[in-house]
Amino acid sequence: MKWLKDLLGKAEIKEGKLDVDSLMEVVNTEFPKHAVPKETFNSLAETKKQLESDIEEKDKQLEEFKKVDVDALQKEIETHKLENLKTNIAVQANIPLELAGRLSGETEDEIKADAEKMSEFVNKKQPLPMRQTEPNVNDEDSGLKEMLKNMKDQ
Numbered sequence: 001m002k003w004l005k006d007l008l009g010k011a012e013i014k015e016g017k018l019d020v021d022s023l024m025e026v027v028n029t030e031f032p033k034h035a036v037p038k039e040t041f042n043s044l045a046e047t048k049k050q051l052e053s054d055i056e057e058k059d060k061q062l063e064e065f066k067k068v069d070v071d072a073l074q075k076e077i078e079t080h081k082l083e084n085l086k087t088n089i090a091v092q093a094n095i096p097l098e099l100a101g102r103l104s105g106e107t108e109d110e111i112k113a114d115a116e117k118m119s120e121f122v123n124k125k126q127p128l129p130m131r132q133t134e135p136n137v138n139d140e141d142s143g144l145k146e147m148l149k150n151m152k153d154q
Helices: 002-010 020-034 038-067 070-092 097-102 108-122 142-153
Strands: none
Touching: 002 020, 070 097, 070 108, 097 108
16 A cells, blocks of 8 residues: 555645545546456455365365375285286186186296196196096997906906
8 A cells, every 4th residue: 555655645735735636536547556356356355265175175185195005005006916917927828717816926937937837737638548448338238248358358
């Protein structure tokens, strides 16, 4: 309000009275330079309230984020990465996905070594029998043939 004080200091006093008309004329020209319109003020006040409300909300969110257990989340991420790695290695080693969780090891090399060992068992082909070991159940004479065979072996 220094500008108003300066105007009042320059005001003319005529015949012992303040020249109000000339002072009002100067004030009316200077006031818009130093004042904010009411609509602008109200708009800025509402914006300020909204921003303060937003800040309070963000502070509450920040407090919630501070409560999150970062170590537990990090451990969960590592677990998922390890599961993903085991799945990828199981696919590469032609191991069924149901068995991917059974792979052991903490590093990629350890898991690959275990996958190779498991792959040897899983992908191992069963050898075919040299001769038929089961008796033929559809043959009517199978009992007699078996008895003859046993007699020849003695």
